[in-house]
Amino acid sequence: MSRHQIRVTVNGTSYEVEVESRLLLVHLIRDQLRLTGTHIGCDTTHCGACTVLLTGPDGTPEPVKSCTVLAVQADGREVTTVEGLEKDGKLDPIQEGFWQEHGLQCGFCTPGMMLTSVALLKRNPRPSEADIRHAISGNLCRCTGYVNIVKAVQYAAAKR
Amino acid sequence: MIPAAFEYHRAANLADALALLERHGDGAKVLAGGQSLLPLLKLRLGMVTDLVDIGAVEGLDYIKEEGGFLKIGAMTREVELERSDLIKAKYPILLDTAAVIADPLVRNRATVGGNLAHADPANDHPATMIALGATVVARGPKGERTIPIEQFFKDVFTTALAPNEILTEIRIPVPGPRTGGAYVKLERKVGDFAIAGAAAQVTLRDSGEVERAGIGLTDAGKVALKAGEAEKYLVGKKPDAPTLGQAGKLAGQAAAPTADRRGSVQYKREMARVLTMRALQKAVERAGGRR
Numbered sequence: 001m002s003r004h005q006i007r008v009t010v011n012g013t014s015y016e017v018e019v020e021s022r023l024l025l026v027h028l029i030r031d032q033l034r035l036t037g038t039h040i041g042c043d044t045t046h047c048g049a050c051t052v053l054l055t056g057p058d059g060t061p062e063p064v065k066s067c068t069v070l071a072v073q074a075d076g077r078e079v080t081t082v083e084g085l086e087k088d089g090k091l092d093p094i095q096e097g098f099w100q101e102h103g104l105q106c107g108f109c110t111p112g113m114m115l116t117s118v119a120l121l122k123r124n125p126r127p128s129e130a131d132i133r134h135a136i137s138g139n140l141c142r143c144t145g146y147v148n149i150v151k152a153v154q155y156a157a158a159k160r
Numbered sequence: 161m162i163p164a165a166f167e168y169h170r171a172a173n174l175a176d177a178l179a180l181l182e183r184h185g186d187g188a189k190v191l192a193g194g195q196s197l198l199p200l201l202k203l204r205l206g207m208v209t210d211l212v213d214i215g216a217v218e219g220l221d222y223i224k225e226e227g228g229f230l231k232i233g234a235m236t237r238e239v240e241l242e243r244s245d246l247i248k249a250k251y252p253i254l255l256d257t258a259a260v261i262a263d264p265l266v267r268n269r270a271t272v273g274g275n276l277a278h279a280d281p282a283n284d285h286p287a288t289m290i291a292l293g294a295t296v297v298a299r300g301p302k303g304e305r306t307i308p309i310e311q312f313f314k315d316v317f318t319t320a321l322a323p324n325e326i327l328t329e330i331r332i333p334v335p336g337p338r339t340g341g342a343y344v345k346l347e348r349k350v351g352d353f354a355i356a357g358a359a360a361q362v363t364l365r366d367s368g369e370v371e372r373a374g375i376g377l378t379d380a381g382k383v384a385l386k387a388g389e390a391e392k393y394l395v396g397k398k399p400d401a402p403t404l405g406q407a408g409k410l411a412g413q414a415a416a417p418t419a420d421r422r423g424s425v426q427y428k429r430e431m432a433r434v435l436t437m438r439a440l441q442k443a444v445e446r447a448g449g450r451r
Contacts, residue, residue, distance in 0.1 A: 002167045020165075022168075048263075
Protein backbone atom coordinates (compact mmCIF):
# COMPACT_ATOMS: atom_id res chain seq x y z
CA MET A 1 0.00 0.00 0.00
CA SER A 2 1.03 3.47 -0.68
CA ARG A 3 3.10 5.31 1.82
CA HIS A 4 3.89 8.99 2.10
CA GLN A 5 6.86 10.82 3.50
CA ILE A 6 5.52 13.69 5.57
CA ARG A 7 6.99 16.37 7.77
CA VAL A 8 4.97 17.43 10.76
CA THR A 9 5.92 19.62 13.68
CA VAL A 10 4.59 18.36 16.98
CA ASN A 11 5.06 20.51 20.09
CA GLY A 12 7.83 22.42 18.35
CA THR A 13 9.78 19.33 17.23
CA SER A 14 9.88 18.59 13.53
CA TYR A 15 9.38 14.93 12.57
CA GLU A 16 9.96 13.30 9.19
CA VAL A 17 7.84 10.18 9.16
CA GLU A 18 6.53 7.68 6.67
CA VAL A 19 2.81 7.06 6.91
CA GLU A 20 0.25 4.92 5.18
CA SER A 21 -2.51 6.85 3.36
CA ARG A 22 -5.15 5.68 5.81
CA LEU A 23 -3.23 6.34 9.02
CA LEU A 24 -5.17 8.65 11.31
CA LEU A 25 -3.44 11.59 12.93
CA VAL A 26 -4.25 10.28 16.40
CA HIS A 27 -2.48 7.00 15.63
CA LEU A 28 0.57 8.84 14.30
CA ILE A 29 0.70 10.85 17.50
CA ARG A 30 0.16 7.94 19.89
CA ASP A 31 1.71 4.93 18.18
CA GLN A 32 4.55 6.38 16.13
CA LEU A 33 5.50 9.47 18.12
CA ARG A 34 4.58 7.80 21.43
CA LEU A 35 2.75 10.87 22.74
CA THR A 36 0.01 9.07 24.62
CA GLY A 37 -1.47 12.12 26.31
CA THR A 38 -3.83 12.36 23.34
CA HIS A 39 -6.59 9.88 24.09
CA ILE A 40 -8.87 7.83 21.91
CA GLY A 41 -12.39 7.79 23.29
CA CYS A 42 -15.31 7.17 20.98
CA ASP A 43 -13.33 6.99 17.73
CA THR A 44 -16.43 8.33 15.96
CA THR A 45 -15.89 12.12 16.02
CA HIS A 46 -18.14 12.67 19.02
CA CYS A 47 -16.24 12.81 22.27
CA GLY A 48 -13.26 15.09 21.68
CA ALA A 49 -10.82 13.03 23.81
CA CYS A 50 -8.45 13.04 20.81
CA THR A 51 -8.51 16.83 20.41
CA VAL A 52 -5.22 18.40 19.36
CA LEU A 53 -4.39 21.81 17.98
CA LEU A 54 -3.64 21.78 14.26
CA THR A 55 -2.65 24.88 12.32
CA GLY A 56 -5.38 25.95 9.92
CA PRO A 57 -5.06 27.56 6.47
CA ASP A 58 -3.88 30.87 7.98
CA GLY A 59 -1.47 29.21 10.43
CA THR A 60 -3.67 29.63 13.49
CA PRO A 61 -3.68 26.59 15.78
CA GLU A 62 -7.23 25.27 15.96
CA PRO A 63 -8.71 22.43 17.98
CA VAL A 64 -9.62 19.44 15.81
CA LYS A 65 -10.54 15.82 16.45
CA SER A 66 -7.41 13.92 15.51
CA CYS A 67 -9.36 10.70 14.97
CA THR A 68 -11.01 12.43 12.03
CA VAL A 69 -7.92 13.78 10.30
CA LEU A 70 -5.53 11.70 8.21
CA ALA A 71 -1.91 11.92 9.30
CA VAL A 72 -0.97 12.78 5.73
CA GLN A 73 -3.30 15.80 5.89
CA ALA A 74 -1.08 17.21 8.64
CA ASP A 75 1.91 17.28 6.30
CA GLY A 76 3.62 20.65 6.63
CA ARG A 77 1.49 21.69 9.58
CA GLU A 78 2.03 22.16 13.29
CA VAL A 79 0.38 20.06 15.95
CA THR A 80 0.14 20.80 19.65
CA THR A 81 -0.75 18.02 22.06
CA VAL A 82 -1.19 18.15 25.82
CA GLU A 83 2.51 17.36 26.20
CA GLY A 84 3.26 20.69 24.55
CA LEU A 85 1.37 22.85 27.04
CA GLU A 86 3.95 22.86 29.82
CA LYS A 87 6.91 25.13 29.09
CA ASP A 88 10.26 24.81 30.92
CA GLY A 89 8.75 22.96 33.83
CA LYS A 90 6.01 25.53 34.25
CA LEU A 91 2.40 24.51 33.76
CA ASP A 92 0.26 26.44 31.32
CA PRO A 93 -2.39 28.51 33.14
CA ILE A 94 -5.05 26.14 31.83
CA GLN A 95 -3.27 23.17 33.42
CA GLU A 96 -2.97 25.09 36.66
CA GLY A 97 -6.67 25.92 36.41
CA PHE A 98 -7.72 22.28 36.07
CA TRP A 99 -5.52 21.44 39.03
CA GLN A 100 -6.68 24.31 41.27
CA GLU A 101 -10.37 24.03 40.43
CA HIS A 102 -10.51 20.25 40.45
CA GLY A 103 -11.48 20.25 36.79
CA LEU A 104 -11.10 16.50 36.43
CA GLN A 105 -11.77 13.20 38.05
CA CYS A 106 -10.65 10.41 35.75
CA GLY A 107 -8.72 12.73 33.44
CA PHE A 108 -9.65 11.05 30.21
CA CYS A 109 -11.22 14.12 28.59
CA THR A 110 -8.78 16.56 30.18
CA PRO A 111 -6.15 16.86 27.43
CA GLY A 112 -8.85 17.61 24.86
CA MET A 113 -10.67 20.00 27.19
CA MET A 114 -7.46 21.89 27.86
CA LEU A 115 -6.43 22.21 24.23
CA THR A 116 -9.89 23.41 23.19
CA SER A 117 -9.76 25.92 26.05
CA VAL A 118 -6.29 27.17 25.13
CA ALA A 119 -7.56 27.96 21.62
CA LEU A 120 -10.65 29.65 23.03
CA LEU A 121 -8.63 31.87 25.37
CA LYS A 122 -6.30 32.87 22.58
CA ARG A 123 -9.23 34.07 20.48
CA ASN A 124 -11.34 35.33 23.35
CA PRO A 125 -9.24 36.13 26.46
CA ARG A 126 -12.30 37.04 28.56
CA PRO A 127 -14.93 34.45 27.69
CA SER A 128 -18.29 34.40 29.43
CA GLU A 129 -19.52 31.15 30.95
CA ALA A 130 -21.73 30.71 27.88
CA ASP A 131 -18.72 31.22 25.60
CA ILE A 132 -16.81 28.54 27.49
CA ARG A 133 -19.68 26.06 27.44
CA HIS A 134 -20.16 26.66 23.74
CA ALA A 135 -16.46 26.20 22.99
CA ILE A 136 -16.25 22.87 24.85
CA SER A 137 -19.54 21.53 23.51
CA GLY A 138 -17.61 19.10 21.30
CA ASN A 139 -15.66 17.70 24.25
CA LEU A 140 -17.51 15.25 26.46
CA CYS A 141 -16.78 14.73 30.15
CA ARG A 142 -18.48 11.89 31.99
CA CYS A 143 -17.25 12.66 35.51
CA THR A 144 -17.42 16.24 36.71
CA GLY A 145 -20.48 17.56 34.98
CA TYR A 146 -18.60 20.53 33.51
CA VAL A 147 -19.02 22.95 36.43
CA ASN A 148 -15.43 22.65 37.58
CA ILE A 149 -14.17 22.54 34.02
CA VAL A 150 -15.78 25.92 33.39
CA LYS A 151 -14.20 27.20 36.61
CA ALA A 152 -10.83 25.90 35.47
CA VAL A 153 -11.08 27.82 32.21
CA GLN A 154 -12.17 30.95 34.10
CA TYR A 155 -9.15 30.52 36.38
CA ALA A 156 -6.86 30.38 33.36
CA ALA A 157 -8.55 33.43 31.82
CA ALA A 158 -7.99 35.42 35.01
CA LYS A 159 -4.40 34.26 35.19
CA ARG A 160 -3.41 35.16 31.63
CA MET B 161 -11.28 2.08 13.75
CA ILE B 162 -9.13 2.12 10.68
CA PRO B 163 -10.41 2.74 7.16
CA ALA B 164 -9.86 0.10 4.49
CA ALA B 165 -6.77 0.83 2.43
CA PHE B 166 -6.90 3.56 -0.19
CA GLU B 167 -4.48 5.75 -2.06
CA TYR B 168 -4.21 9.39 -1.01
CA HIS B 169 -3.47 12.18 -3.49
CA ARG B 170 -3.00 15.81 -2.62
CA ALA B 171 -4.16 17.98 -5.50
CA ALA B 172 -2.00 21.03 -6.11
CA ASN B 173 -4.76 22.92 -7.90
CA LEU B 174 -8.17 22.40 -9.39
CA ALA B 175 -6.89 21.15 -12.76
CA ASP B 176 -4.72 18.63 -10.92
CA ALA B 177 -7.70 17.50 -8.83
CA LEU B 178 -9.84 17.01 -11.94
CA ALA B 179 -7.06 15.06 -13.65
CA LEU B 180 -6.69 12.81 -10.59
CA LEU B 181 -10.44 12.12 -10.53
CA GLU B 182 -10.39 11.37 -14.23
CA ARG B 183 -7.44 9.00 -13.85
CA HIS B 184 -8.79 7.07 -10.88
CA GLY B 185 -12.37 6.71 -12.01
CA ASP B 186 -15.43 5.73 -10.03
CA GLY B 187 -13.55 4.52 -6.97
CA ALA B 188 -12.08 7.95 -6.35
CA LYS B 189 -13.67 10.50 -4.09
CA VAL B 190 -12.94 14.11 -3.26
CA LEU B 191 -11.71 14.77 0.27
CA ALA B 192 -12.72 18.23 1.51
CA GLY B 193 -12.84 18.68 5.29
CA GLY B 194 -13.32 14.96 5.78
CA GLN B 195 -15.64 15.33 8.76
CA SER B 196 -18.34 13.15 7.22
CA LEU B 197 -16.27 11.13 4.78
CA LEU B 198 -13.59 9.92 7.18
CA PRO B 199 -16.07 8.65 9.81
CA LEU B 200 -17.90 6.83 7.02
CA LEU B 201 -14.67 5.22 5.80
CA LYS B 202 -13.67 4.33 9.36
CA LEU B 203 -17.00 2.60 9.92
CA ARG B 204 -16.48 0.99 6.52
CA LEU B 205 -19.91 2.07 5.42
CA GLY B 206 -18.22 3.25 2.27
CA MET B 207 -15.12 2.26 0.36
CA VAL B 208 -12.89 4.26 -1.92
CA THR B 209 -9.82 3.31 -3.92
CA ASP B 210 -8.48 6.85 -4.04
CA LEU B 211 -8.98 10.04 -2.08
CA VAL B 212 -8.26 13.29 -3.88
CA ASP B 213 -7.57 15.87 -1.19
CA ILE B 214 -8.48 19.39 -2.32
CA GLY B 215 -7.41 20.90 1.01
CA ALA B 216 -4.35 22.50 -0.57
CA VAL B 217 -6.18 23.86 -3.63
CA GLU B 218 -6.14 27.64 -3.42
CA GLY B 219 -9.02 29.89 -4.30
CA LEU B 220 -11.91 27.74 -3.08
CA ASP B 221 -12.27 29.48 0.24
CA TYR B 222 -14.23 32.76 0.12
CA ILE B 223 -17.48 34.44 1.09
CA LYS B 224 -18.34 37.41 -1.10
CA GLU B 225 -21.20 39.22 -2.80
CA GLU B 226 -20.77 39.61 -6.51
CA GLY B 227 -23.11 40.10 -9.45
CA GLY B 228 -26.28 39.77 -7.38
CA PHE B 229 -25.15 36.59 -5.62
CA LEU B 230 -23.58 35.63 -2.36
CA LYS B 231 -20.79 33.33 -3.48
CA ILE B 232 -19.38 30.79 -1.08
CA GLY B 233 -16.29 28.86 -2.10
CA ALA B 234 -16.83 25.13 -1.64
CA MET B 235 -13.89 24.80 0.77
CA THR B 236 -15.16 27.54 3.08
CA ARG B 237 -15.20 26.04 6.54
CA GLU B 238 -18.26 26.26 8.77
CA VAL B 239 -16.26 28.22 11.33
CA GLU B 240 -15.65 30.87 8.68
CA LEU B 241 -19.38 31.24 8.05
CA GLU B 242 -19.87 31.60 11.79
CA ARG B 243 -17.29 34.37 12.04
CA SER B 244 -18.12 36.24 8.85
CA ASP B 245 -19.45 39.77 9.40
CA LEU B 246 -21.26 39.63 6.05
CA ILE B 247 -23.07 36.42 7.07
CA LYS B 248 -23.90 37.80 10.50
CA ALA B 249 -25.32 41.00 9.04
CA LYS B 250 -27.20 39.78 5.98
CA TYR B 251 -27.59 35.98 6.09
CA PRO B 252 -28.66 34.99 9.61
CA ILE B 253 -30.16 31.78 8.19
CA LEU B 254 -26.65 30.64 7.25
CA LEU B 255 -25.39 31.56 10.69
CA ASP B 256 -28.28 29.57 12.25
CA THR B 257 -27.27 26.62 10.11
CA ALA B 258 -23.51 26.69 10.57
CA ALA B 259 -23.89 27.08 14.33
CA VAL B 260 -25.76 23.78 14.72
CA ILE B 261 -23.62 21.61 12.47
CA ALA B 262 -21.88 18.97 14.56
CA ASP B 263 -19.75 20.77 17.17
CA PRO B 264 -17.18 23.61 17.20
CA LEU B 265 -14.21 21.27 16.70
CA VAL B 266 -15.77 19.61 13.67
CA ARG B 267 -16.68 23.03 12.29
CA ASN B 268 -12.99 23.96 12.28
CA ARG B 269 -12.55 21.48 9.44
CA ALA B 270 -15.99 20.79 7.96
CA THR B 271 -16.74 22.66 4.73
CA VAL B 272 -19.92 24.03 3.20
CA GLY B 273 -19.23 22.31 -0.11
CA GLY B 274 -18.56 19.02 1.64
CA ASN B 275 -21.79 19.27 3.59
CA LEU B 276 -23.71 19.54 0.31
CA ALA B 277 -21.70 17.11 -1.81
CA HIS B 278 -21.91 14.43 0.89
CA ALA B 279 -25.70 14.53 0.33
CA ASP B 280 -26.66 13.07 3.66
CA PRO B 281 -30.35 14.00 4.08
CA ALA B 282 -29.61 14.60 7.75
CA ASN B 283 -27.01 17.27 6.93
CA ASP B 284 -28.11 20.82 7.59
CA HIS B 285 -26.97 22.95 4.64
CA PRO B 286 -29.10 21.16 2.03
CA ALA B 287 -32.39 22.34 3.54
CA THR B 288 -31.07 25.86 3.98
CA MET B 289 -29.80 26.04 0.43
CA ILE B 290 -33.19 24.83 -0.82
CA ALA B 291 -34.92 27.58 1.14
CA LEU B 292 -32.47 30.13 -0.26
CA GLY B 293 -32.90 28.94 -3.85
CA ALA B 294 -29.17 28.37 -4.20
CA THR B 295 -27.27 27.19 -7.25
CA VAL B 296 -24.29 24.88 -7.13
CA VAL B 297 -21.32 25.38 -9.43
CA ALA B 298 -19.53 22.24 -10.61
CA ARG B 299 -16.24 22.05 -12.47
CA GLY B 300 -15.46 19.11 -14.70
CA PRO B 301 -13.07 18.26 -17.51
CA LYS B 302 -15.34 20.04 -19.98
CA GLY B 303 -15.60 23.20 -17.93
CA GLU B 304 -18.10 24.66 -15.55
CA ARG B 305 -21.83 24.13 -15.18
CA THR B 306 -24.42 25.30 -12.70
CA ILE B 307 -26.97 23.07 -11.04
CA PRO B 308 -30.08 24.41 -9.29
CA ILE B 309 -30.15 23.04 -5.76
CA GLU B 310 -33.51 21.29 -6.30
CA GLN B 311 -31.83 19.15 -8.94
CA PHE B 312 -28.63 18.56 -7.02
CA PHE B 313 -29.65 15.87 -4.53
CA LYS B 314 -30.54 12.54 -6.16
CA ASP B 315 -30.54 10.01 -3.34
CA VAL B 316 -28.88 9.28 -0.01
CA PHE B 317 -25.18 10.17 -0.49
CA THR B 318 -25.84 10.73 -4.21
CA THR B 319 -25.78 14.03 -6.09
CA ALA B 320 -26.01 15.24 -9.67
CA LEU B 321 -22.21 15.56 -9.72
CA ALA B 322 -20.47 13.24 -12.18
CA PRO B 323 -17.58 11.22 -10.69
CA ASN B 324 -15.14 13.52 -12.50
CA GLU B 325 -16.73 16.77 -11.32
CA ILE B 326 -15.96 18.90 -8.28
CA LEU B 327 -18.34 21.24 -6.52
CA THR B 328 -16.53 24.59 -6.48
CA GLU B 329 -19.00 27.25 -5.42
CA ILE B 330 -22.45 27.86 -3.98
CA ARG B 331 -24.41 30.86 -5.25
CA ILE B 332 -27.23 32.39 -3.29
CA PRO B 333 -29.31 35.27 -4.66
CA VAL B 334 -28.63 38.42 -2.63
CA PRO B 335 -31.86 38.99 -0.70
CA GLY B 336 -33.89 42.03 -1.58
CA PRO B 337 -35.52 44.28 1.00
CA ARG B 338 -38.05 42.78 3.42
CA THR B 339 -36.46 39.35 3.23
CA GLY B 340 -35.61 37.17 6.19
CA GLY B 341 -34.58 33.60 6.79
CA ALA B 342 -34.06 31.16 9.62
CA TYR B 343 -33.03 27.58 10.27
CA VAL B 344 -34.23 25.64 13.28
CA LYS B 345 -33.09 22.17 14.23
CA LEU B 346 -34.16 19.73 16.86
CA GLU B 347 -31.31 17.56 18.12
CA ARG B 348 -30.94 15.36 21.16
CA LYS B 349 -27.55 16.80 21.98
CA VAL B 350 -24.77 18.87 20.46
CA GLY B 351 -23.18 17.06 17.56
CA ASP B 352 -26.04 14.71 16.85
CA PHE B 353 -27.88 14.55 13.57
CA ALA B 354 -31.21 16.33 13.40
CA ILE B 355 -34.39 14.64 14.57
CA ALA B 356 -35.91 17.19 12.25
CA GLY B 357 -34.90 20.56 10.89
CA ALA B 358 -36.54 23.31 8.87
CA ALA B 359 -35.18 26.22 6.89
CA ALA B 360 -37.33 29.10 5.72
CA GLN B 361 -36.62 32.18 3.65
CA VAL B 362 -39.42 34.69 3.22
CA THR B 363 -39.76 37.90 1.19
CA LEU B 364 -42.64 40.22 2.05
CA ARG B 365 -44.40 42.73 -0.16
CA ASP B 366 -44.67 46.35 1.01
CA SER B 367 -48.32 45.61 1.74
CA GLY B 368 -47.24 42.81 4.06
CA GLU B 369 -48.20 39.70 2.10
CA VAL B 370 -45.68 37.01 1.25
CA GLU B 371 -44.00 37.56 -2.09
CA ARG B 372 -41.82 34.45 -2.03
CA ALA B 373 -41.27 31.65 0.46
CA GLY B 374 -38.59 28.98 0.33
CA ILE B 375 -38.83 26.03 2.70
CA GLY B 376 -36.39 23.13 3.04
CA LEU B 377 -36.59 20.21 5.45
CA THR B 378 -33.73 18.24 6.99
CA ASP B 379 -34.01 14.49 7.53
CA ALA B 380 -37.42 14.27 5.89
CA GLY B 381 -36.68 11.70 3.21
CA LYS B 382 -33.90 10.32 1.07
CA VAL B 383 -32.86 13.84 0.14
CA ALA B 384 -33.41 17.22 1.76
CA LEU B 385 -36.99 18.08 0.99
CA LYS B 386 -38.35 21.16 -0.74
CA ALA B 387 -41.75 21.80 0.82
CA GLY B 388 -43.27 23.10 -2.40
CA GLU B 389 -46.92 22.95 -1.35
CA ALA B 390 -46.25 24.98 1.75
CA GLU B 391 -44.21 27.50 -0.25
CA LYS B 392 -47.01 27.98 -2.78
CA TYR B 393 -49.66 28.21 -0.11
CA LEU B 394 -47.93 31.19 1.51
CA VAL B 395 -47.61 33.37 -1.57
CA GLY B 396 -50.00 36.32 -1.53
CA LYS B 397 -51.09 35.69 2.07
CA LYS B 398 -50.47 37.73 5.20
CA PRO B 399 -48.04 35.74 7.34
CA ASP B 400 -50.23 35.59 10.43
CA ALA B 401 -50.17 32.74 12.92
CA PRO B 402 -52.94 30.61 11.33
CA THR B 403 -51.35 30.96 7.89
CA LEU B 404 -47.90 29.95 9.13
CA GLY B 405 -49.54 27.13 11.06
CA GLN B 406 -51.20 25.84 7.91
CA ALA B 407 -47.89 26.09 6.01
CA GLY B 408 -46.31 24.04 8.79
CA LYS B 409 -49.03 21.46 8.41
CA LEU B 410 -48.43 21.18 4.67
CA ALA B 411 -44.68 20.81 5.21
CA GLY B 412 -45.26 18.15 7.87
CA GLN B 413 -47.47 16.22 5.47
CA ALA B 414 -44.80 16.38 2.78
CA ALA B 415 -42.09 15.07 5.11
CA ALA B 416 -41.19 11.42 4.56
CA PRO B 417 -38.75 10.66 7.38
CA THR B 418 -37.61 7.20 8.37
CA ALA B 419 -37.97 5.84 11.88
CA ASP B 420 -34.76 5.39 13.84
CA ARG B 421 -33.56 5.72 17.42
CA ARG B 422 -34.25 9.45 17.19
CA GLY B 423 -37.94 8.92 16.74
CA SER B 424 -40.87 7.38 14.90
CA VAL B 425 -42.13 8.57 11.53
CA GLN B 426 -45.15 10.15 13.20
CA TYR B 427 -43.02 12.04 15.71
CA LYS B 428 -40.58 13.29 13.11
CA ARG B 429 -43.41 14.48 10.87
CA GLU B 430 -44.95 16.32 13.76
CA MET B 431 -41.59 17.92 14.51
CA ALA B 432 -41.22 18.90 10.85
CA ARG B 433 -44.56 20.67 11.13
CA VAL B 434 -43.66 22.51 14.32
CA LEU B 435 -40.15 23.44 13.19
CA THR B 436 -41.40 24.72 9.82
CA MET B 437 -43.83 26.96 11.65
CA ARG B 438 -41.10 28.24 13.95
CA ALA B 439 -38.63 28.80 11.12
CA LEU B 440 -41.30 30.75 9.24
CA GLN B 441 -42.13 32.86 12.28
CA LYS B 442 -38.48 33.73 12.75
CA ALA B 443 -38.00 34.40 9.04
CA VAL B 444 -41.01 36.73 8.93
CA GLU B 445 -39.76 38.56 12.02
CA ARG B 446 -36.38 39.05 10.41
CA ALA B 447 -37.98 40.13 7.13
CA GLY B 448 -39.91 42.79 9.02
CA GLY B 449 -36.85 43.90 10.91
CA ARG B 450 -35.21 45.00 7.71
CA ARG B 451 -38.08 47.22 6.60
